[in-house]
Amino acid sequence: MTSHAPKLPDGLVVVVKRDCATCQMVEPLLALVAASGANLTVYTQDDPTFPESVSAIYDSNLAFSWHHSIDTVPTLITVVNGKETDRTFGWSRTDWQRLTGLDDLGEDLPVMRPGCGSMSVDPDLVDALRVAFTDTPFTSRHVEFSTNEDEFEAMYARGWTDGLPVVPPTPERVLRMLTGTTRAPQDVVAIAPPNLVELTVEKIAINAVMAGCLPEYLPWVIAALEAVCTDTFNMHGVLATTMPVGPVIICNGPATRAIGMNSGMNAFGQGNRANNTIGRAVQLTIRNVGGGRPGEVDRATHGNPGKISFCFAEDEIGSPFTSLATERGVTPGQNAVTVFAGEGPRCVVDQLARTADELTNSLVACLQTVHHPKLVIGFDAILTISPDHGRLFAEEGWTREHLIAQLIERSRTPGDQLVRGARGMAEGIPPHLHDATLPKFRPGGILLTFAGGGAGLFSSIIAGWANSAIGSDPVTRIVGS
Amino acid sequence: MTYLLAMTSAGLTILDPTNESIPATRQLLSRPVSVSGLTVGLLDISKPRGNVFLDRVEELLISRGAKVLRFSKPTFTKPAPVDMRHEIAMQCNLVIEALAD
Numbered sequence: 001m002t003s004h005a006p007k008l009p010d011g012l013v014v015v016v017k018r019d020c021a022t023c024q025m026v027e028p029l030l031a032l033v034a035a036s037g038a039n040l041t042v043y044t045q046d047d048p049t050f051p052e053s054v055s056a057i058y059d060s061n062l063a064f065s066w067h068h069s070i071d072t073v074p075t076l077i078t079v080v081n082g083k084e085t086d087r088t089f090g091w092s093r094t095d096w097q098r099l100t101g102l103d104d105l106g107e108d109l110p111v112m113r114p115g116c117g118s119m120s121v122d123p124d125l126v127d128a129l130r131v132a133f134t135d136t137p138f139t140s141r142h143v144e145f146s147t148n149e150d151e152f153e154a155m156y157a158r159g160w161t162d163g164l165p166v167v168p169p170t171p172e173r174v175l176r177m178l179t180g181t182t183r184a185p186q187d188v189v190a191i192a193p194p195n196l197v198e199l200t201v202e203k204i205a206i207n208a209v210m211a212g213c214l215p216e217y218l219p220w221v222i223a224a225l226e227a228v229c230t231d232t233f234n235m236h237g238v239l240a241t242t243m244p245v246g247p248v249i250i251c252n253g254p255a256t257r258a259i260g261m262n263s264g265m266n267a268f269g270q271g272n273r274a275n276n277t278i279g280r281a282v283q284l285t286i287r288n289v290g291g292g293r294p295g296e297v298d299r300a301t302h303g304n305p306g307k308i309s310f311c312f313a314e315d316e317i318g319s320p321f322t323s324l325a326t327e328r329g330v331t332p333g334q335n336a337v338t339v340f341a342g343e344g345p346r347c348v349v350d351q352l353a354r355t356a357d358e359l360t361n362s363l364v365a366c367l368q369t370v371h372h373p374k375l376v377i378g379f380d381a382i383l384t385i386s387p388d389h390g391r392l393f394a395e396e397g398w399t400r401e402h403l404i405a406q407l408i409e410r411s412r413t414p415g416d417q418l419v420r421g422a423r424g425m426a427e428g429i430p431p432h433l434h435d436a437t438l439p440k441f442r443p444g445g446i447l448l449t450f451a452g453g454g455a456g457l458f459s460s461i462i463a464g465w466a467n468s469a470i471g472s473d474p475v476t477r478i479v480g481s
Numbered sequence: 482m483t484y485l486l487a488m489t490s491a492g493l494t495i496l497d498p499t500n501e502s503i504p505a506t507r508q509l510l511s512r513p514v515s516v517s518g519l520t521v522g523l524l525d526i527s528k529p530r531g532n533v534f535l536d537r538v539e540e541l542l543i544s545r546g547a548k549v550l551r552f553s554k555p556t557f558t559k560p561a562p563v564d565m566r567h568e569i570a571m572q573c574n575l576v577i578e579a580l581a582d
Binding site: 089136140141142143144145147148151155160167168169170171174191194195197202203206207210231234236237240241284288289291376466469470471472 | 492493494495496497498499500501502556558559560
């Protein structure tokens with residue numbers, strides 16, 4: 001509530017609108033209540049001539065309704081010394097009799113009738129009301145386009161987009177976005193690379209609007225940005241590298257389902273608003289606030305389409321394994337994001353394996369090709385098992401730990417096959433490792449996840465970037481409120 | 482007239498999505514006539530074989546009378562640490578940062 005809030009008058013307060021059958025039904029009662037000597041104040045939302053039986057205050061700008069949280073009309077409130085003591089909404093004969101003290105009020109009316117939506121919660125009006133009645137917290141510069149300017153073209157011209165159109169971040173939309181978090185707009189979430197700028201909740205909300213997010217996605221965007229703006233993840237390096245990587249965001253927890261994320265069919269692909277806009281908001285924020293733009297700090301040779309957005313949820317309910325978040329120390333039931341510097345996904349086809357053992361061999365063969373079959377240990381990878389492939393592991397009781405141990409063990413290759421020049425390829429590991437036998441991945445270098453549609457004997461590999469302190473390590477963060 | 486009025490009337494107002502900072506502009510120093518007697522820092526970003534290139538640059542600079550100091554970043558994937566940048570600024574008249582692959 002703000003300084004705009006109209007005071008509650010003592011006595012009985014009723015809020016009505018003409019465009020509500022229940023309000024019209026109770027109108028004759030208002031005159032009876034007034035005649036009883038009660039101190040009655042009526043507010044009307046849509047028509048100053050309604051109700052006709054008693055005088056009313058026209059809540060034309062809905063300030064009263066907004067500030068006193070009128071969700072339904074009619075609403076009857078009792079007020080003592082400026083403080084609300086009780087309220088009922090819609091028509092409930094027993095409630096109205098109790099609040100007015102008139103034991104025979106509305107005896108000829110039904111026992112109960114639901115009310116109608118208050119105009120102050122009308123979806124078409126609520127954003128403008130929020131701007132009008134909230135002490136606007138924005139510190140961002142207001143940019144005013146002329147009426148002859150196409151706002152979409154204007155935002156392209158200012159370099160604010162990722163190549164796709166963005167939603168204009170009007171104050172109304174940004175305030176609505178901020179309802180998705182309890183954090184204050186000026187809270188500094190992180191220092192955004194590459195320009196090392198203080199990244200506020202407000203700036204994130206602006207970019208989340210542009211990306212097309214709903215308010216309930218905002219905590220996920222904030223958590224993902226907290227994760228990428230760490231020295232461990234090294235967003236500066238992920239931008240600057242010539243390799244085709246960007247932040248891949250893996251979401252875990254019950255709220256992935258509450259906000260409608262896709263962990264099933266086409267989980268990496270188009271079509272799901274939450275998946276696509278959460279990842280996009282992260283990248284737009286890095287671009288617009290951090291200053292990480294292609295051709296400038298971003299030096300990728302090819303890049304990959306996932307650098308617009310690459311975000312998906314794990315199918316925790318269908319998975320035969322513990323979740324990635326649990327593996328990384330998150331308590332089951334908590335919501336978390338894990339960010340990974342990754343390229344685009346590649347498919348592993350094995351439609352003939354009928355045992356976990358056979359399938360593991362196929363997965364290893366494909367994992368060996370991450371970036372180059374003769375380069376080992378320096379790159380991590382996400383391995384996403386599909387339901388059809390997961391069933392083989394489930395049937396034989398393979399756990400996450402067992403599968404990963406097998407993948408690493410079976411990937412061990414003699415150094416003479418990997419050194420520079422071996423197998424007719426110049427690329428490879430240094431010659432002094434000729435006599436070593438090396439696994440493809442370092443411990444923890446396979447991020448096992450479970451997602452995908454119910455049909456398809458395929459899994460998926462998302463190769464990483466230079467790992468460890470040299471480059472980037474995955475980072476997991478709890479999603480706050 | 483109507484057209485001109487329309488051009489100046491207010492349209493949609495949005496909030497600036499950027500960091501709103503204005504980069505400082507700095508005048509480039511004038512190019513030295515000679516490197517003789519100057520201290521030149523060679524910053525190796527730690528990419529493979531960057532040292533091969535810098536070794537040759539060092540030879541050429543020394544042959545022209547420069548003093549050379551070598552620096553290398555802990556990893557090519559991250560900006561040079563603040564202390565290293567400070568050290569270079571304090572000790573060198575010129576710096577060459579070498580990229581390699």
